[in-house]
Amino acid sequence: MANLFTNFAGIKSPNPFWLASAPPTNSGYQVMKAFDTGWGGAVWKTMGVPVVNVSSRYGGVNYRNNRLIGLNNIELITDRPLADNLREIEEVKKRFPDHAIIASLMVETREEWHQIVRDVENAGADGIELNFGCPHGMCERGMGSAVGQEPRVLKTIVEWVKEVAKVPVIVKLTPNISDITRPAIAAREGGADAISLINTIQSIVGVDIDNFVAYPIVDGKSTNGGYCGPAVKPIAMNMLKNCAQHPNVNLPLSGIGGIENWRDAVEFILLGAGNVQVCTAVMHYGFGIIREMVAGLSQYMDEKGFETINDFKGKALPNVLHWEDLNLKYKVVASINKDKCIGCQLCYTACEDGAHQAIGVLHNGDRVPYIKEENCVGCNLCSLVCPVEECITMERRDDATEVLSWKERTLANDIPTTFNDPRGGGVHHPVYLPNEAFETPKPVHYKA
């Protein structure tokens, strides 16, 4: 039977699902409601000197029929007085002693850091998260992502915090940087107990093309915001993997970015996260999504025979290699299941114009395309565009006896080194002659 209890860097919670620091953790009312619904922990909306926000704050990216695959915000940290937040943290902690409350903080000077760390600890916070990630508004004031982008400054501030902190300190990183492991290592050197990632990605989500202003519009003007939601998940997972695999980071990692169901959470855990945090999905669907997340995770763990989160944390990491270590002898080709095909020919168009002209169509009224195996490089594109599940599958064609990587070829001096080197991969691959582009139907010598 799965046990979802989590001890993340010394912070205990009944399950690995925490609310990320954001509007859902703005008040004691919301956090109590969230815990009552099943959330394991909450990172309080970032506290500091209270701000003044603008009124129009969010912009969204809708993709076809899906609302809000990405969310953009230009909101700052809390606009509530510290004393109100502290009182409410204390109340929630009394009512829910076994749930985790993490105080997210952002201030400027060493004295302010010392004071606010002591204040939130006195209120009962189980941990502290340093917001070095906010990429709008606060960074122009020298805080948020301005700190996350300067490893030396980041390290100094972590050291200030560690001078007084008695509870675990999590450093929340900004993705607005080329190499996320640099601030992660600086956080470790400064004495951080854990890292959380990612905060939002600097963005403009759209432009009003009639009034010539980007969204969200504040009295006819706009500014860049921070992007989050399902669209950022791949970026977050890659940064998580980078931190998890780097030997000098070596800290517990809290995964954030686009998580909205148990499956997303499992993916983050498989890439090394010790727990996960959620913001946009709760802003979109409410606290109730936790019920299905907990049930789904438990069922997955039971099915796989995992008793605790640690049993599968990082399990996918050994299978994420550098490109140069992948097996060049592995060969797959596309295969179409004629019984499932609905004859839309999207695969034909994709391969014909966007890949390797390895799909043919008959001109006898039969709409089911066919694969020209000699042209197929196994890029997967057709299987990705096909609207029917499992209609195009990729089938292995090598006999699985040989393994040869680019690194091995390099060491054996067997790689292309000149512009016309015959050892290039495309040399023996069939391509049509340019003039054949004008033939109708398309090149005769490949018709079935």
Ligand SMILES: Cc1cc2nc3c(=O)[nH]c(=O)nc-3n(C[C@H](O)[C@H](O)[C@H](O)COP(=O)(O)O)c2cc1C
């Ligand atoms: C409206 C809004 C306000 C946010 N405010 C904060 C904040 O005060 N402190 C912070 O660390 N992160 C803040 N975030 C970032 C989230 O905590 C989270 O890192 C990010 O949204 C990615 O997670 P998601 O894809 O689940 O939304 C905010 C996000 C949104 C959408």
Ligand code: SF4
């Ligand atoms: S995309 Fe899929 S369903 Fe459409 S023609 Fe190709 S194989 Fe058939």
Ligand code: SF4
């Ligand atoms: S896998 Fe790529 S090359 Fe092969 S048929 Fe599909 S789209 Fe074409």
